[in-house]
Amino acid sequence: MFQKRLLSTIATLSLLMSASAISVRAQSVTTGAIAGTVTDNNGNPVESAQIQVRNGRTGTTAGALSRSTGQYSVQGMEPDDQYSITVRRIGFQPITRNNLRVALGQTDREDFQLSPQTNLLSAVKVTGEADAVINPTKTGTGTQFNDSALHRLPTLNRNFSDFVTLVPQVSSNTAGLSGGGVNIRQNAVQIDGAAAGDLFGLGTTGQPGSQANAKSIPLDAVKEYQVLLSPFDVRQGNFGGLLINAVTKSGTNEFHGSAYGYERGQNLTRKQTYLREFYQRNYGFAFGGPIIKNRLFFFVNPEWQKYHTPTSGPFTGQPACAAGGTSTDCLYIAQSSIDAVSNILSTKFGFNGAGTGAKILQSNPLTNVFARIDAYLPFSTRAILRHNYATADLTNFGRSFNTSASPVFNLTSNQYQFSSKTNSSVAEFFTNLPRGVYNELSVNFTNTHDFRTVGVNFPQLDIKGIPRTDVTTPATIRLGTENSSQGNTLDQRTLEVTENLTLPIGSHNITVGAKNLTYKFINLFGQNRLGYWFFNSIDSLNGTCATCGGQSLASEYRTSAPSALDPAKGLATARSHLYSFYAQDLWTVTPRFTFAYGVRVDKPKFLDKPPFNQSVYDVYGRSTGNVPSHALVSPRFGFNWDATGDQRNQFRGGLGYFTGVPPFVYLSNAFGNSGLSGYAALTCANTTNATHTPAFNADNIATPPTACADFTSGGVTTKGATTALSSSINTIDPKFRFPQYQKWNAAYDHRFPSGLVSTIEGLYTRAIANPFYSNLALAGIQAAGAHGRVLYGTQTASGASPVFKGNRTTVLDVSDTHGDYTYSITGQLQKTFFDRFQSSLSYTFSHSKDIATITSSTAGSNFRFQRDVSGSLDDRTLTKSKNDFPHKIVATGSWHFHTLTDVSFIYTGNSGSPYDYVVGTGTGTGSGDLNGDGQTANDLIYVPIDAHDPNEILFTGFNGNAAAQASAAAQADAFEKFIKQTPCLRNHRGVIMSRNACRNPWQNDVDVSVAQSLRGFGKQNLQLRLDVLNFGNLVNRKWGEQLFSNQGSTCGANCSATILVTQTGNKLGSSPQQAVPIVTFDTNLRRFSGLNASSNYRMQLSLRYSF
Known part of the structure; x- marks a missing residue:
């Protein structure tokens, strides 16, 4: 099926190549370009000058002719700093410039003034200087990290995205990185122009397998990358926050390589109880060179990680926490409580796997293998074939410290291992066609498999009321199979085909392109499939409490089971396309002023829909079969003005719309929770006659009940609620759109004679469409409570009791909201002393307000934690965002001494979260x-x-x-x-x-x-x-x-x-x-x-x- 779609897409996109034109100026999103104007001594344009660009590392060349306006462009240049360019024209003296740097996604401006050749002279040689800030194609907000920065600046994780926090407009909180105040799951990662992100969105780094700390590629395979917040190039899409755009290394005409090892452990950090037995080692090698000189090159980089550390929290064997004490290096529950729980489960229920209170060593091995082949083919075509393999395994476990108001002490049976495996293959073709037409074709296939491994198969138990040694507030003992790991696997398959064609018409340079992202996921999420039982005390578990009647008495029971009408037996499966079409014009109005304008259209199409549940529609007025289908239009405008004509004073800015892709986990909730598909959930908590908890006994442990206990009162028996009748439902508003944001940017850059570059830049982001969660099962506002709190239920002596409509308690609907905004003003200084010193300093002032900050991967958690409330749940008032960090200072420096010593530093200072x-x-x-x-x-x-x-x-x-x-x-x-x-x-x-x-x-x-x-x-x-x-x-x-x-x-x-x-x-x-x-x-x-x-x-x- 994927192969058919691939051939169909390529055939469709190839029609774009029937256009004809002459020369090219715009840079690619995965490469760079060199462009400029050739004139004579009088400033008149020189036509038909021969321009030849040579890469000193690979020996490959590319060329162009200047047009009647004197303008020229050489496209598709691999980012490097060893280019030379020679300009020749009969009757003029040739000029050669060496050591030119072509940066990712930038056009290096190189203008030439030719002198008449009256005598036979050798070519004039000049050393060039590239600038990633003062650049005629730079319009929006973004930061560049070259190879030198990646390998000089300090880092422990060896993940190329570690340095994203150095971008002035990026904030970091416990959930992840926010670009310009936008949802952390609206970030995107692309490598060599191909999508390399986590489309399902379970993790927070945007990389596949991030829940297990997986890395997309080894750091040594990255040549350089950009972090873009507002690129007004319409080819860049499928993100709303920030885009990490990386390119990888390739082989050259010389064999080169490295072997390395990195190590850290508890002896290399301040002594802490929770860091005992900590150890991490990363090691690998990189090797590249020619297969055929000047034609065929290879590069490989495998890397491995070994890691283990004690998981967080206390463990048995530590001294008891003292009343009124401040130490956290202590155990706040007694060993006798753990023993009592284990003995009850063993003697009464025959379960001997409850575990202990011992410390657990968390392991996190990683494997990355990266391989790339570059081929320079006939017909002026450069091809890249690369494959990336990544695996990660992470032990998940932890316990609350005694500083928690309601600490949970997990026994060792509650641990699980999260594993991820990714294979990604990419083929790219860059072609300079006749008459200057430039074409790019990229095909990317990625397969990611995530799964969990547990140590026991037993329901999760929470035993509350555990006495503490330090305070009167009780603790909770938790054991059994972790409730979200009782059935949890995910397979993702992505096929991405991109075609871009660039052509000029006079001073206009037109780019047209299309992208088809085909995505399929298969998700099993049987949360509480084995059961999740709550007990108010050890006596309740033992059946010796005052109201137990000699039997174990649970205060609450949760479970889930596949719908009887679901032929997939709980698997949520969906296939979709995201079609993107775009066109833009880079208009060189004058040699000093460029104006880019274009439009992008993104259209989702789902090949599958959740089943329609008539009973949900009748009561709550929402179809369970809705999927997003709205096309979103994203116009963009950008400008760059070299105010003084000497590349020292640059004004730039733009306005544009950016359409992101919602984490597909938001949409998969609807596929898995329609009441007719996926796993139907049930909660029995003694809140009504129909939801009394079933008996906790050996039979119900072996076969988790899918109904609450029947309740008899006054001779009348009320049947218990079942998973089929009271399961949680997830729906999608029919007006729901993919997230979209409007961004404004304005900046002034000035380069001093010393080479110091100063920047003042403003960025404003406003949400046009953002996800928002509501519970349609609530019957609405019931009363005004104390101090103005809005009540959706009634007050009882023990707490609050919600009032629902229908027979369901949870019908979570995802819809749109708008109006969230963030603004930032940044002042920055940057200086590069070519071979000795590099430095930068920035200060950013910003504010972020939103209606809700969504950071979780499940609908229930998003509804619960999207914002803390006291008023109406439907209130859309803007308040301070979780991503609000008013002040941020970043300073970096790197020195290279004659003694072959390198010293680098990073300082970051920012407001607290x-x-x-x-x-x-x-x-x-x-x-x-x-x-x-x-x-x-x-x-x-x-x-x-x-x-x-x-x-x-x-x-x-x-x-x-x-x-x-x-x-x-x-x-x-x-x-x-x-x-x-x-x-x-x-x-x-x-x-x-x-x-x-x-x-x-x-x-x-x-x-x-x-x-x-x-x-x-x-x-x-x-x-x-x-x-x-x-x-x-x-x-x-x-x-x-x-x-x-x-x-x-x-x-x-x-x-x-x-x-x-x-x-x-x-x-x-x-x-x-x-x-x-x-x-x-x-x-x-x-x-x-x-x-x-x-x-x-x-x-x-x-x-x-x-x-």
Whole structure:
């Protein structure tokens, strides 16, 4: 099927090649170009001058003739810094320029003035100087990283995308990288012009297998890359945030290569409990050269990683956490609690695989193999054939520290391994056709397989109410097969065919092109397939609680099962096309002013649709069979003005629309959760007569029940809800469009006589269409609660009870919203001293506001964590985004000394990430859900005017015995003190705090690398290198500390919320809807924690031999 589509697409696109024209000027998105004007001494254009460009590394040449206007262009040049160009014309003295650099995606401007040849003279030789900033084709916002920067600047992960954080307009938070404030999953990666991203969108780096820390290609295979935020070239598409556009290395006429090893471990970092037995080694080699000189070249680069480290959190064998203590190097639950749980499961249910509280070593081996062949074919064609193979395996496991308000202690049975394997093959052809026509054809096929491996097959159990040794707030023991790994595989296949044709008409240079992205995914996501059981205490598990009746009593049960009507047995499968067509004109209005304008159209077409569920449509008015189909038009305009004509003062800018591709996981939810396909979910939590939890016994462990328990009252039996009747549904709004953004850019660049280049640049991004999640099952607003909180349910003594329409609790719909915006103003200085010193300094001021910040990969988490709320769930008011980082400073420098010593550094300083405080859940039904929407840990906290006022807030134990009341009073005292010490809380007294009102402290980070080379025979070189990340912490342990609020225990990287208190119930009073929440506050809670690897210096040693 894929082969048929390939042939059909190529045949269709080849029709574009029937056009004819003369010369070319525009650069390619995967190569570079050299262009300029040839004149005589009087400034008159010289026609038919011969221009020959030679690559000194490969010996290959390309040529062109100047037109009647004197203009010329040489297209399709592989990025390199060893080009020479010679201009000849009968009657004129030849001129040669050497050491020219052609940068990726840029056109190097080289103008020539020829002198009459009155005597036989040798060619005049000039050394050229290229500039990636002062450049006639540069219009939008972007940053270039050349080979020198990639191999001199410090890095530990050896991932080519590590340096993206150095781009002034890019912000980094716990979820990933945001380009101009845009959703992290709107980034794209392309290598040699071919898409190399994670279209399904489970990870956060944009690279396939990123959930296992996979790398697309080895760092040594990357020649250079761009990070583009607003390229007004219409050939660049399928992204809304940032585009990483990389090119790989190739062989040359000389054999060259290297062998290297990088190593770091616990002895090369500050001593920390959680870094014991830490070890990482990366090693590999690169080798390239000629197969046939000047014609055929090869390059290969395999690389491997060995890695292991203890997973985060406490483990048995550590000392017990002391009451009132501040140490995190301790165990907060007793071994006897772990033993009791294990013994109950063993003796009562015959399960001996609960695991222990021992520490787990996390392993993360990686393998990358990159191979490339370059062939210079007849008919002025250059071909590239390359293949990339990447695998990654990652052990996933962790436990909460005692700093968490509701810590979870996982037993070892809860670990799993995430594995990913990617194969990607690309063929590209660059052809200079007769009369100057330039053509590019690219074919890319990628196959990625992700899967999980578990150690046991047993339902996941959460046993709450575990006594702690340090505070009264209980902990939770978790064991069994991790609930999202009970059935989880993903296969992705991508076929991408791109055709670009460039031709000139006078001073206009026209580019037309098309791209067809064919995508197929097969996804199995049987979350809770083996069951997920909750117990309020060890006694509840044992059947010895007061209401147990001698049987194990679960407070909640969750499961999922394939729909009986689904022939695919739970597999979600979809095929789609994304057709892109575009045309643009690069108009050289004058030699000093260029204007680019064009339009791009992106049209999705799904070959499969989710099945239509009539019952969902009848109750909720939404078809489950909707898929996006709207064509999106993206016009773009860009300009570049050399104001003084000497390439020293440049004004540039533009306006354009950019259409991204939504993570297909957003759309796969609809394929897998229609009620007729995929896995249907069920929750039994004793909230209604139809949702009582089934019995936890050996039979229900072996065969997870797909229905809640029947309930009999007054002689009337209510049948339990089933997966078929109450499963979660995902739908897509029929008006839903692919994400689209409008971007404005304006900049002024100035090059001083010393070569220092200064830039001031503004970038504005506005969302035209952004995803937004709603729950159609909610019956709507029910009442106004205390302090103005909007209620979607009723208040009970234990918490809130949502009010639903129909028999379903979850019908999650993804639709569009618009209006999100980000603006940034950047000042930057850059200086290159060719062989000794390179440096840059930038400062960026920015602000970002949005309606919701979506960072998760599942519909449920996106609805729950897209924003923390207190008002209407349909409110589209703009508030501070999770991607709001007002200030950012970046400085880099690299020195090369005569002693063959290289010293490089990176300094980044930025505002801390924003966050807010929410209420966590206790053991009661509906606790932690203040607004009754069925979601917990996302309701913004009301900040009392006085924490001692019982009409505003109550603390657990307020109505108990003397000891309990003393505990409540101590909590109130500590909470009042915490409010006074926390500005964002202090400023919200008497109201519900606003979203993302708080901010983590300013972050400073200095990274340094020192390399010493030993020159051998010929071009042989041996280099020893030391990289130090967080160098300040090496000098002083108090420097470089990275402080964060405890968001990780709330939602991982999915939100910006920190649990401040946990709700244990309500005091209803005369008006239940005005209930006063009863909460527990950890009197030892600290605002920020530096308990992370980034707070400590980390060093890496490496050895490299090259020739």
